[in-house]
Amino acid sequence: MTDQPRISAFARSLFGPREPLLDTVLRDALQTGGLRPMQVDDNAARVLQLLTLLHRPRRVLEIGTFFGFSAIHIARGLPDGGRLSTLEVDADVAATARRNLAAAGVADRVDVVVGPAADHLRTLAPLSVDMVFIDAEKTAYPEYLGLAYPALAVGGLLIADDALLRGDFSVEGDEAARSAISTYLRAVARSDHLFSALIGTDNGLLVSLKH
Template sequence: MTGQVRTSTYARSVFGPREPVLDAVLRDALLGRGLRPMQVDDNAGRVLQLLTTLHRPQRVLEIGTFFGFSTIHIARGLPEGGHLVSLEIDAKVAETARQNLAAALVADKVDIVVGPAADYLQALAPLSLDMVFIDAEKTAYPEYLKLTYPALAVGGLLVADDTLPQGDFSAEGDTAAVRSAISAYTRAVARSDHLFSAFIGTDNGLLVSRKQ
């Protein structure tokens, strides 16, 4: 019996080589700057771009910019007039993300806000967002859900990365605490009468929910 092939590996074999600008972004971040490989995988990036293209949100919030790999994909899917605000706590890595967004020609569609995510989220107006993507501190996922749900418009999309229990959370520190938080998030979303949700089979699992 052969071993299971990772979704991203199979996707690369089907879709072919990564486009040059994205390849350069990854090489610079992971090899040039020595950042940890915590970005979404290639297929997850494509899914985010596809979701954004299909949903056509005007107001998008991303929690966790990192070096901007997922940010680029979301921005590419935005409709005319659409805008993305991305939250990042690390000023240095946020500057790297800004450079990458410029290289990918989507900088005009994105504002990166540096600081604790909770500070920004607490000030959100009700029903002010069409789409939210969560890919930041895993132990804070339940808090992010609590703070973003009221701001999500009816029909809006809530997308969270790293939602499969078999994910590699070693870089997050307390693995037990991370798994507990992820479980709390997924169960809350799955059992809500006001969200319709489904998993998408990326390497670490995207959980996509639509506000009813």
Template sequence: MTTLPTSYMRTILGPRDPALEAVLRESLLERHMPTIQIDDNAGRVLQLLTTLRRPRRALEIGTLFGYSTVHIARGLPEDGRLTTLEIDPEAAALARRNLRAVGVEDRVDVVVGDALEHLATVPEASLGLVFIDGDKKSYPAYLKAVYPLLEPGGLVIADDAFAEGDFSAESEASADPEREARAIHTYNRAVCRSPRLFSAFIGTENGLLVSYKG
């Protein structure tokens, strides 16, 4: 599978804006967070899709230190709001700090806890956009939980859709790369073969799979 070289995309897209550069420096160099955030092009794609879709309610599974969260928040309409779910309290606290530094904290709720438990409390057909970038083994379960929560015309976007990465830093110590890859493939097949979703891959560094609910 061939994608554009990261160096080429960085040259064409130009440098990161100072706010994003500061988020990465603070989170990766000073706080030593794992380097598993989305790549810059994927962030731009997320912001673009959010801008085009204009969801009043969006949800993210897997906040980490908030890099993808910033991009989604920047694409929201004036009355839009994003809920982002993170299992690690320390990562969530850093994400809140980063969101405040970038100036989007007023449109984001950072929720600490189990994603599936939170999803069970969300009203059906209330979300215009969902971004999935949490525990890879749970991708099929996330899809099952998220589908009824999407409004007609809503988007569900999954990161790491190429299932070729090392996900050990994103999971517990007993991470099983083969199991995680199988789970992602199960998710991919489910959304691509569903008659109720229209899906396409986007060639970011690790692959985004975007699905539209008709």
């Protein structure tokens, strides 16, 4: 745990201060809105934007919108005509995300879908999504993998946050959350149809290419 702050701290020293818009988004959500600090760190958000820029996906699915911090970065990386569908179970939090996406100027390329993520995932056509980012209920990671994998196109990217198993999962129960994430990690790492690498953000991103 001692090295956890060092990655984001070094990234801040390298890239400079957070842009004012993102600073406002975070302050309004965490301080004014009273939400828990469960969003990806600044460097992880930059990685998501970079992966989107490099991969140029036409259709992206995010499981876990929260207040839209990661969605803003993914949307900024989309190619012309690309769209992000982001899933959030809490209608009030989803409304906050919509406001933040609008403030960031990316609302025109993002659909915020309210409801249980598993229900939406079951409606997706096979091979219809080019990139999936999972950052929602940790105990549901294995279920999300089983439902999202068939929808992911060959050559698509599958990305999961909290791969280093060192976040605060007390809301869901630490043991159950860590067990579920471990199940996800083992399944992805051992799959013959996924090539994966771990990216060292504060909480770890596991990035996989479907082949």
